[in-house]
Amino acid sequence: MNRRFLFLCLFVFPLIAFAQTGTIKGTVQTNNKKAAASASVRLKGQKKATITDNEGSFVFEQVEAGIYKLEISGVGYQLTEKEVTVAGGETTEVNIEVTELQTQLTEIIVSAGRTKETIDKVPASVSVVGYKTLQQNLTITSNPGDILENRVPGLAPSTGLSSNSGQTLRGRSLLIMVDGVPQSTPLRNGAMDLRALDPAVVERIEVVKGATAIYGNGAAGGLINYFTRAPKTGKLFNSQTSVGSTGSLVNNSNSMGGRLSQMFYGNTGKLSYVLSGVYEQTGEYKDADGDVLPPVYGLGETDSYNAFAKLGYEFSPKHKVQASYNFFSSRQTTNYVTVNGDYKTGKKTSATEGQSKGVPQGVRGNHNLGVQFSGETGVANTRYDADVYYQSVDNIFFFSEAFVGGGISRILSKKTGARLVLNTPLTYNNFDANFTYGLDAQRDVTSQPLVDGRVWVPEMDMFNLAPFVQTKLTFFDKLVLKAGVRYETVNIGVDDYATLPSRNTTTGVVTPAMDVKGGTLKYKALVANAGLRYNLSDYFSPFVSFSQGFSVSDIGLVLRSARVNDIAKINTEAVIVNSYETGFTSKIKNIRFEATGYISTSSLGANSVYNNGAFVVVRAPEFIYGFELAADVQVLKNLQAGVSYSYVEGKLDANNDGDYKGQTDEYLPGQRISPPKIAGHVDYAILPGKLNVLVQYTGIMSRNRFAKNSAGSYDPYKAPVKAYNLFNTSIGYNFNASTSLNLGVENMFNENYFTARSQWGAFNDSYTKGKGASYRLTLNVKI
Structure with a gap:
């Protein structure tokens, strides 16, 4: 029993x-x-x-x-x-x-950690330029450098040219990407990557500041990532058409230009698509005096084309594929030639009618093709993103007498790559863990020949393999700890080559050619990052971070000016940047404020200087520091304003004694360190849904760190910058839900100024004034 x-x-x-x-x-x-x-x-x-x-x-x-x-x-x-x-x-x-959060404090980004996260969970400073801001600014200018100048603290002043040389981020070079695909050519930095596509096909721009370990080669100063348009509609067919006219408000003669943009997009069921075409032709660009701006790197008299296509298919709720292609070309066909100015006497560089030598300068073609698969693995809630890509660029530069007999150089670069990113989230009681890990593989073949076939920079064949892992722990939804590592393996093959003979355009002295033995340059580096953010409250959310950046210095610049017979004898050591950052954000009712301070060091820099008519690279330790302040205010429901201030400074330890205060130590030059910048904007919907006015202000302040030379002038890159102030405006009127008319005015008060780049450069052939007052009238029709 x-x-x-x-x-x-x-x-x-x-x-x-x-x-x-x-x-x-x-x-x-x-x-x-x-x-x-x-x-x-x-x-x-x-x-x-x-x-x-x-x-x-x-x-x-x-x-x-x-x-x-x-x-x-x-x-x-x-x-x-x-x-x-x-x-x-x-x-x-x-x-x-x-509820999906839409506020700036919780804006979703992906560039900081290669997976979706909100800004309030990132222990670093990140700027996001959203769709609305891009569309408003596109009614003022189609140059991305001008748009970003006003909205990104820490970014140097826009050059206003096709070249973004000198538009650094926190004093260092940066990596430009389109949907995560590198556009920059770090092997031979031609500084034409900021204009990699037309802003009309961009959904948003994310800017991560400071060295970025997780992206590898080229991101020593941070990165700018353009995210292309995606359909956000439940309709199969949508159309967006823009027709515009541009011109000078100072001297309208021959300044008229036009722009046509057409986009079709939609989604239905499992299929989504975007198709876009943009054509823009500019007339003569005029300065504040009404004179034609010189053509070198100019954007006047330029024909630009952009073709874009994106196709997505969802196999199931857990797996989808997306393919995209973008082609961008922007070339100048001009009837003007440059007339050198005189920096010492203040005479501006100008233009006169004449036939330019050689072929039109600019981007002959930038192709981006990618296929991405994403979804769930079915194991431990792990998501995957796997993609393959191809990118090629052909940039044509201007005619130069520095080549014996004259010539035009071009940068040719082709990249093929494959990436796998896995993300595994874990959660337990009062904390969340998130692991992002994967592998990047890329081949980059870059060279800089002359258009006539002579080789200035030999072909550099780089293969880069880099596994990485990034961990983020979130405790009680307030304390965020982030850390990660990336291991770089880089091999760069260079065949035997001969340097080109060059001629000093000032003295006429010719430097003879030299035979150089090639070989393979090998690099291995482990870079790391760690950060902590404490979202104590909306009123105070502090963060602190450390991140390293890996960058193969401008190898091409070193190779083309080699004065030894073997590349093994050239100092081509990679640059490892250590970036330290601390700051906080505060949100008090309708006010958001952010303050950030940073220090950036490297035991071996790669600072290019102009010496005896040629560019050479100085390999010495560098110390850069600065701070940024930014505030955004929702004054009224229909009135929003923002203001920011940026300051950066840097020095070079020339004698490598660990002290930056020695007699031989000096400040970093203008093409690296920008003058302080104030930027602000006011966005006012006077008649909500009908009439909107945007006013933007950019103030470039002065910087004077170097003494005059024995000739009573300044050495190149070491000249002072005098302050100037620019105001832009965009006025938009919506006739109805589908039709609007916008008037944009650039430099609305016709400030008569020399650009920061032309001032610190101190070159007679590029002592150029900025663009005078100009307009852009655009009609938009949506169906």
Whole structure:
């Protein structure tokens, strides 16, 4: 009898216990009726936590009967709680709605860590230029350098040219990307990468400041990532047409230009697409005096084309593929030649009618082709992004007498690459863990020949393989700890070559050619990053970070000016940058304020200087420091304003003694360190939905760090910069929901100034004034 009773207890008691527990099954949707994928769901009081799948579903099993609170959080979602009652032996189904966050503090970005995250979870300074801002600025200018100048603290003043040489980020070179694909040519930096595409096909721009370990070669000063347009509509067919006219308000003669942009986009079911074509022709660019600006690197009399296509297909809710292609070309066909100015006497460089030598300068062609697969692996909630890409660029420069017999150089670069990025989120009670890891493989073949076939910089064949891992831990949804490493393996093959003979354009002295033995340059480097952010409250959210950047210095510049017979004898050591940053953000009602301070060091720099008519590279330790302040205010529902201030300074340890205060030590020159900058904007919807006015201000302040030379002038790159102030405006009127007319005015008060680049450069052939007052009238029609 006792045995029967014992058997009965062993059989019945587990059933009773099971009957006292239940199951919670739920679905999380956003307020826009989309599945809230990868959201964290916690069952308070039970130390149970999970993550929603791609369809927003989750489940908790064997939950003791009772009343509980579910807590839902995630990237871009407002923290939400929902009460749920669990009955023994039953399954409770719940549907939960979370609000997608749209505020600047929680804007979703991907560039900082190669996976989706919100700015308030990033222990670093990041600037985002959104779609609305881009569209407003496109009614003023189509030059990305001008747009970013006003909206990105820490970015040097725009050159106003096709070349962005000198438009550094926090005193260092930066990596330009389109949808994560590198556009820059670090092997031979031609500084024409900022204009890699037309802004009309850009959805948003993310700027990560300071050395960035997770992206590898070229990101010593940070990165700018252009994200191309994606359809955000449930309709199969949408059309957006823009027709515009441009010209000078000072001297309209021959300054008229035109622009046509057409985009079709839509999605239906599993298919989405974007097709776009842009053509722009500019007339003569005039300065504030009404004189034609010189053609070297100029954007006047330029024909620009941009063709873009993106096609996406969703195999299932868990797997999709996307293919994209972008072609950009911008070349100058001019009837003018440059007339050298005189920096010492203040005479500006000008233009006169004449036939330019050689072929038109500019971007002959920039091709980007990529295919990306993304989705869920089905293991531990891990998501994957895998892509392959091809990028090629052909940049044509201007005719130069520095080549014996004269000549025009071009940079040819082709990149092929493959990337795999995996992201595994984990969650437990009061903390979330997120692991991002993967592998980058890239081949980059770059050279700089002359158009006539002579070789100035030999072909450099680089193969780069880099595994990486990035970890982010979030405690109590407030304390964020982030750390990661990346291991760089780089091999650069160079065949035997001969340098080109060059002629000093001032003295006429010819430097003869030299035969140089090639070889393979090999690099291995482990770079790391770590950061901490504490979201104590909206009022105070401090952060501190350390990050290293790896950059193969401008190898091509070193090779073309070699004075030894073997590349093994040339100092081509890579630059490792250590970037330290601290700051905080505060949000008080409708005001957001951010303050950031930083230090950037490198034991071996790569500072190019102009010496005896040629560019040479100085390899010495560098120390850069600065700070940035920015505030945004929602004054009224229809009135928004912002202001920022940037300051950067840097010095060179010429004698390598660890002290930057020696007699031989000096400040870094103008093409590296920009003068202080103030930028501001006011965006006012005078008649909401009808009439909108945007006014932007950019103030470039003075910088004077160098003494005059023995000739009573300044050495190249070491001249002072005098302050100037620029105002732009955009006035838009919506006739109805589909038709609008915009008037943009650039340099509206016709400031008569020399650009910062022309001032610190101190070259007679590029002592150029900035663009005078000009207009852009645009009609937009949406269907």
